[in-house]
Amino acid sequence: MSITIENLSYSYVQPSGEKVDALKNVSYSIEDGDFVGIMGHTGCGKTTLIQLMAGLLSPTSGHIYLNGEDINAKGYDRTSLRQTVGVVFQYPEYQLFATTVEKDVAFGLKYSGLNRQDVSARVQWALETMGFDFEKVRSQSPLALSGGEKRRVAIAGVLATKPKILFFDEPIAGLDPYCRQRFLQFVTQMNQSGTTIIMVSHNMEALGECTKRLLVLENGKLIDAGATSEVFVRVKHMSNGGFGQTEAQKIVELLSAGNLQLSSAIVTYDDLLSALRQELTGGGMG
Amino acid sequence: MRTLPTGQYIQGDSILHKLEARVKILCLFILSAAVIGASSIVGYALALGTISALILLSRLPISCAFASVRRISLFLLVILMMNALFFAGENTMASWWIFHISREGIKQGFSVVINVILILILGNLLTMTTSPTQVTTALESLIKPLKLIGVPTEDVAMIISVAIQFIPTLIEETESIKKAQIARGARFESKRLAERAASFIPLVVPIFISAFRRADELSLAMEARGYRNAKNRTRRKKEPLALDDYTALTVCALICLLQFMLLR
Amino acid sequence: MIVVDGKDICFSYDLGGTSFALQAVDIKIDQGEFVAILGCNGSGKSTLVKHLNALIQLQDGELSVAQIDVRNEKDLWLLRRICGMVFQNPDNQFVSSTVDEDIAFGLENYETPRHEIRDKVKSALELVEMSGYEKRAPNTLSGGQKQRIALAGVLALDPEIIIFDEATAMLDPGGRQEVINILHKLHGVGKTIIAITHYVEEAVTADKIILMNQGRVLSCGTPQDILTNLELMNEAGMRPPMTVRLFYDLQQSGVHLRRCPLTEEELVEEICQLRSKI
Numbered sequence: 015m016s017i018t019i020e021n022l023s024y025s026y027v028q029p030s031g032e033k034v035d036a037l038k039n040v041s042y043s044i045e046d047g048d049f050v051g052i053m054g055h056t057g058c059g060k061t062t063l064i065q066l067m068a069g070l071l072s073p074t075s076g077h078i079y080l081n082g083e084d085i086n087a088k089g090y091d092r093t094s095l096r097q098t099v100g101v102v103f104q105y106p107e108y109q110l111f112a113t114t115v116e117k118d119v120a121f122g123l124k125y126s127g128l129n130r131q132d133v134s135a136r137v138q139w140a141l142e143t144m145g146f147d148f149e150k151v152r153s154q155s156p157l158a159l160s161g162g163e164k165r166r167v168a169i170a171g172v173l174a175t176k177p178k179i180l181f182f183d184e185p186i187a188g189l190d191p192y193c194r195q196r197f198l199q200f201v202t203q204m205n206q207s208g209t210t211i212i213m214v215s216h217n218m219e220a221l222g223e224c225t226k227r228l229l230v231l232e233n234g235k236l237i238d239a240g241a242t243s244e245v246f247v248r249v250k251h252m253s254n255g256g257f258g259q260t261e262a263q264k265i266v267e268l269l270s271a272g273n274l275q276l277s278s279a280i281v282t283y284d285d286l287l288s289a290l291r292q293e294l295t296g297g298g299m300g
Numbered sequence: 301m302r303t304l305p306t307g308q309y310i311q312g313d314s315i316l317h318k319l320e321a322r323v324k325i326l327c328l329f330i331l332s333a334a335v336i337g338a339s340s341i342v343g344y345a346l347a348l349g350t351i352s353a354l355i356l357l358s359r360l361p362i363s364c365a366f367a368s369v370r371r372i373s374l375f376l377l378v379i380l381m382m383n384a385l386f387f388a389g390e391n392t393m394a395s396w397w398i399f400h401i402s403r404e405g406i407k408q409g410f411s412v413v414i415n416v417i418l419i420l421i422l423g424n425l426l427t428m429t430t431s432p433t434q435v436t437t438a439l440e441s442l443i444k445p446l447k448l449i450g451v452p453t454e455d456v457a458m459i460i461s462v463a464i465q466f467i468p469t470l471i472e473e474t475e476s477i478k479k480a481q482i483a484r485g486a487r488f489e490s491k492r493l494a495e496r497a498a499s500f501i502p503l504v505v506p507i508f509i510s511a512f513r514r515a516d517e518l519s520l521a522m523e524a525r526g527y528r529n530a531k532n533r534t535r536r537k538k539e540p541l542a543l544d545d546y547t548a549l550t551v552c553a554l555i556c557l558l559q560f561m562l563l564r
Numbered sequence: 565m566i567v568v569d570g571k572d573i574c575f576s577y578d579l580g581g582t583s584f585a586l587q588a589v590d591i592k593i594d595q596g597e598f599v600a601i602l603g604c605n606g607s608g609k610s611t612l613v614k615h616l617n618a619l620i621q622l623q624d625g626e627l628s629v630a631q632i633d634v635r636n637e638k639d640l641w642l643l644r645r646i647c648g649m650v651f652q653n654p655d656n657q658f659v660s661s662t663v664d665e666d667i668a669f670g671l672e673n674y675e676t677p678r679h680e681i682r683d684k685v686k687s688a689l690e691l692v693e694m695s696g697y698e699k700r701a702p703n704t705l706s707g708g709q710k711q712r713i714a715l716a717g718v719l720a721l722d723p724e725i726i727i728f729d730e731a732t733a734m735l736d737p738g739g740r741q742e743v744i745n746i747l748h749k750l751h752g753v754g755k756t757i758i759a760i761t762h763y764v765e766e767a768v769t770a771d772k773i774i775l776m777n778q779g780r781v782l783s784c785g786t787p788q789d790i791l792t793n794l795e796l797m798n799e800a801g802m803r804p805p806m807t808v809r810l811f812y813d814l815q816q817s818g819v820h821l822r823r824c825p826l827t828e829e830e831l832v833e834e835i836c837q838l839r840s841k842i
Contacts, residue, residue, distance in 0.1 A: 431662070433662060465701075465702075469703055517656040518658075520614075521651055521714075524644060525644070525718065527669075532675060533672045534678055535678075
């Protein structure tokens with residue numbers, strides 16, 4: 015499932031009468047099976063962009079094409095859009111509402127046209143994909159679970175419709191390191207099995223580890239796009255380093271000040287480790 | 301970005317902004333009575349003239365004053381229709397089954413609608429020229445007499461003040477949860493009532509839970525900062541009333557008096 | 565001077581049940597120390613720290629903070645003035661629609677005379693580097709700014725001990741850095757700082773780390789002792805800092821640095837040192 019956005023703009027008027035241009039003329043193409051990260055400072059338009067792409071907002075101008083079809087065209091099947099596209103918002107555990115985990119996860123399948131047995135099977139699949147023991151958790155109240163478990167239930171609820179595209183808005187916010195790693199592994203697996211993934215994140219390490227391509231937004235404009243490692247290198251020199259760097263990049267910079275030059279393409283921990291191994295095993299040893 | 305039900309506070313330094321909040325609240329009541337008391341063309345002209353003067357004095361754009369009126373336009377239409385179609389007066393122009401169209405009915409309909417609009421604008425002018433804190437402080441001192449019948453007015457004022465400041469946050473969260481549920485297929489805009497009703501729970505339950513959770517966390521934060529009850533706290537400074545305040549009260553009272561004299 | 569002295573603290577949310585949020589926890593903190601409490605969600609960090617200003621009543625064990633026994637109800641309000649706390653969610657700490665009134669809230673609770681309040685609010689705003697924000701509405705601020713205002717509200721009471729209960733968890737990197745900078749500034753002027761976090765990077769500069777797991781204190785020591793100990797960190801479910809992981813991964817490839825570095829500067833020093841030998 016591919017998405018193409020063309021000259022997308024979004025503005026709204028605040029209560030005080032002030033007009034806000036949240037997104038200005040953004041164009042980009044995402045291929046089927048891609049894993050795209052979106053990064054930028056708070057207020058740059060990241061959340062607005064994914065809401066537009068997921069059809070939750072109507073653009074002020076511009077088009078969004080899902081597999082070639084304009085999602086805002088008259089007569090576009092909105093029901094199937096909801097099944098094809100999944101959105102996990104920030105702190106998704108705050109949306110849980112049903113009396114049992116099973117019911118909450120099944121909510122998205124209400125208009126799917128599946129019969130009761132199939133719905134049950136899907137719910138089971140979604141919960142097991144998120145690491146739950148289905149029989150143990152199905153009749154529990156979602157509110158009785160721990161924070162991390164709640165988040166996994168909320169994500170299962172989105173997975174249940176087997177979306178072909180998944181949007182994530184700051185999915186690892188507030189998670190401890192162990193849960194963070196588990197999530198990144200899960201999302202990488204989802205992408206490997208064919209789901210197109212678009213992930214907004216502040217966390218440079220997470221973006222570096224998982225995404226193949228990166229979009230950089232600032233003040234509503236798309237200021238850079240391309241392969242993740244290349245974009246990381248370019249943004250370092252942008253807006254007075256305001257986007258930060260990955261830890262690996264920081265170390266490379268410090269090393270070059272100490273007269274040890276490593277490749278500027280180093281972005282992730284693994285890149286750094288292999289570069290250091292080469293440098294420090296005195297050529298051929300170890 | 302949603303607006304609040306009443307006009308949101310917009311900073312400024314007009315005469316209206318500078319008036320004491322308690323005076324403004326009292327004037328709101330007095331002028332509302334004056335509006336309701338209008339019964340003739342002259343009466344309405346007086347009411348309209350007063351409100352136009354106030355809008356000018358506030359130095360705020362006219363569209364702001366009318367903000368909430370647009371939103372309830374459907375409701376106002378219903379009121380107009382109810383009065384125009386069902387009121388059987390002396391000058392009935394047409395009659396069929398339960399429908400009676402009379403001059404009184406139409407007049408009554410317009411009268412009620414205009415009253416509602418004018419009072420709404422007055423309310424808007426109050427909330428747009430008075431900060432939430434000023435409003436709650438004023439309310440706190442105005443409800444003090446209730447202490448005599450055992451109402452814990454300081455606690456009530458604290459609750460109102462804290463709740464008001466949460467409104468923008470809760471509204472934002474409602475929007476956010478609504479979008480999340482729409483993304484999962486909830487049908488808030490559906491033509492079928494049953495579907496709309498079914499979408500209600502996935503919105504209301506999380507908001508309620510969120511409100512309780514926030515209240516829980518906030519009460520801990522308040523305790524951590526030494527809050528024990530609303531009584532043993534430094535009192536807010538009572539500003540003495542200025543000449544402008546007395547003038548405002550007097551003018552409003554006069555207008556109201558005039559309206560009732562016109563009634564005769 | 566010891567400002568926090570706790571022994572054998574036990575706590576269960578489920579009285580009479582078998583699950584304990586805290587088990588036999590000992591805690592000792594000196595005046596002026598910067599202590600980081602590390603551990604996964606559910607390790608008991610927040611529960612422990614809420615005992616310090618008596619937001620949670622001590623069920624079992626002994627605990628005194630600034631020489632005040634936490635069981636002493638009469639001194640509760642004095643205790644909460646001495647020991648201030650900033651919470652995780654920036655939105656759920658505000659009581660007022662303007663910054664200056666919100667900061668004044670704590671002062672009003674302690675019946676501070678009206679004429680002193682304005683100056684104390686001003687000084688608190690200066691401390692958190694947000695002078696001029698008096699009339700802003702808290703909900704219009706960024707996450708980092710909100711936390712700084714919440715902190716100002718605590719600082720206005722001039723506490724000796726300041727607890728940061730995962731205060732950076734919900735902030736973006738910029739906001740997190742703002743709060744951490746102020747934290748270090750406060751430590752620099754002699755305040756005792758207790759910071760709960762699951763970001764190991766924030767604990768690197770602490771004087772002492774308390775590592776918790778499943779309601780128990782796994783270990784207590786310097787960042788060097790705790791963060792470079794792989795076994796300990798794994799047991800606590802924590803990922804060691806990147807520099808530590810590099811040290812051990814390089815070791816496995818036969819590259820031996822002299823010592824296990826904690827900070828990036830130390831790592832770079834060690835690498836350059838080794839490089840110069842090759």
